[in-house]
Amino acid sequence: MIARARTHGKALRARPTGVTMQGGGGCVADFRSLAFAGDRLRVIDQRALPATLTYVELGDVAAVAEAIRTMVVRGAPAIGAAAAYGLVLAARQADDDPAAALAGVEAAARTLRAARPTAVNLAWAVDRVVAAARRRAPWRSRAALVEAVHAEADAIADDDIAVNRAIGRHGLDLVPHGARIVHHCNTGSLATVDYGTALGVIRAAHEAGRAVHVLVDETRPRLQGARLTTWELGRLGVPHTLIVDGAAAHLMRTGGVDLCLVGCDRVARNGDVANKIGTYALALAAAAHGVPFYVAAPLSTIDLSTPSGDAIEIEERDPDEVLRVGQTGIAPEGTRVLNPAFDVTPARYVTAFITERGVVRPPYPESLAHLLGAMPAR
Numbered sequence: 001m002i003a004r005a006r007t008h009g010k011a012l013r014a015r016p017t018g019v020t021m022q023g024g025g026g027c028v029a030d031f032r033s034l035a036f037a038g039d040r041l042r043v044i045d046q047r048a049l050p051a052t053l054t055y056v057e058l059g060d061v062a063a064v065a066e067a068i069r070t071m072v073v074r075g076a077p078a079i080g081a082a083a084a085y086g087l088v089l090a091a092r093q094a095d096d097d098p099a100a101a102l103a104g105v106e107a108a109a110r111t112l113r114a115a116r117p118t119a120v121n122l123a124w125a126v127d128r129v130v131a132a133a134r135r136r137a138p139w140r141s142r143a144a145l146v147e148a149v150h151a152e153a154d155a156i157a158d159d160d161i162a163v164n165r166a167i168g169r170h171g172l173d174l175v176p177h178g179a180r181i182v183h184h185c186n187t188g189s190l191a192t193v194d195y196g197t198a199l200g201v202i203r204a205a206h207e208a209g210r211a212v213h214v215l216v217d218e219t220r221p222r223l224q225g226a227r228l229t230t231w232e233l234g235r236l237g238v239p240h241t242l243i244v245d246g247a248a249a250h251l252m253r254t255g256g257v258d259l260c261l262v263g264c265d266r267v268a269r270n271g272d273v274a275n276k277i278g279t280y281a282l283a284l285a286a287a288a289h290g291v292p293f294y295v296a297a298p299l300s301t302i303d304l305s306t307p308s309g310d311a312i313e314i315e316e317r318d319p320d321e322v323l324r325v326g327q328t329g330i331a332p333e334g335t336r337v338l339n340p341a342f343d344v345t346p347a348r349y350v351t352a353f354i355t356e357r358g359v360v361r362p363p364y365p366e367s368l369a370h371l372l373g374a375m376p377a378r
Helices: 061-069 076-092 100-111 120-135 144-176 199-206 224-234 245-251 279-288 364-373
Strands: 004-005 033-036 040-045 052-058 182-184 215-218 238-243 259-262 266-268 274-276 294-297 340-345 352-355 358-359
Touching: 033 076, 033 144, 040 076, 052 061, 052 076, 061 100, 076 100, 076 120, 076 144, 076 245, 100 120, 100 144, 120 144, 144 199, 144 294, 144 352, 144 358, 182 199, 199 224, 199 259, 199 294, 215 224, 215 245, 215 274, 224 238, 238 245, 245 279, 259 279, 274 279, 279 294, 279 340, 352 364, 358 364
Parallel strands: 182 215, 182 259, 215 238, 259 294, 294 352
Antiparallel strands: 004 052, 033 040, 040 052, 266 274, 274 340, 352 358
16 A cells, blocks of 8 residues: 655654645755654655655555565665565564464565565565564564564664764765765665765765765666755755766866765675666776775675676666656657666776775675674674
């Protein structure tokens, strides 16, 4: 079940419906992109931005999966947290028999895992919730199962904010005063539960008085940079300029870029990075011009079970995303389309990863494995 509400608030809370916030109003420096309120998961409908800040209420697992597929909610950390709360809905609506309820949660996990294939956070989050539910089986009551599932989903959401702030702190040393930063796609509060990954580094630099300026790739075909990143940066007061995706290389050649900073949807064991389509081209341009290329990567996006980028499934999305901008067609009827949502940037083009445990440099097969295996849990 999906219901819509619109509101002025900074944070997602249980609020009256029917209030609209137009895209130009209000400061939203701190807000959660999603939250569980009552018996619904409330998320920002990112398709409506920047014109209107609209909240969507999701009432069951099917609605959560559909919201993930249609990019009502997007961004690897955000879809992981949304899926975790989807399992809360599944537990609440399951059969009273606790064994049947656990089976219902497991079935819902399979539905959610299939919603989008590339971002590893989705599978990571649902697996974490299911593991928490299984640890204490057999359950004496469905209510106890619901409580445990909800607690784990809350922990995933709260951990995401702490992780993002830590990424911001660790990335600060890589951002010189007055830096001009190219950013691709959207990695801020909208793509996470709050604060952001790559935009979290930019936000930390801005808050530290580094006088940064962000060159925002528009990020075709869904324009997440133009629609979402500029919307967030404007409300944070971070100076920024929107550029078309093809302009970044020109600006690097003419000396107008100090570093590139992007997020990721999956990092393979060898350091290859799957991220929004266009990231690979940006990394190639950065390498050609000696511009550092940094990837903000929560540990939840690092997948040691995937040996290289060649093993990452790349999602192919609806041709209409390319054929139209909003409701306006931009190509002749019948034009054939290839629309991969992601590409893979080989590890050799990544200067460093910024994680919640610090900055990681090559050789990545060793440094990433050490990071995940040898260091104590946060």
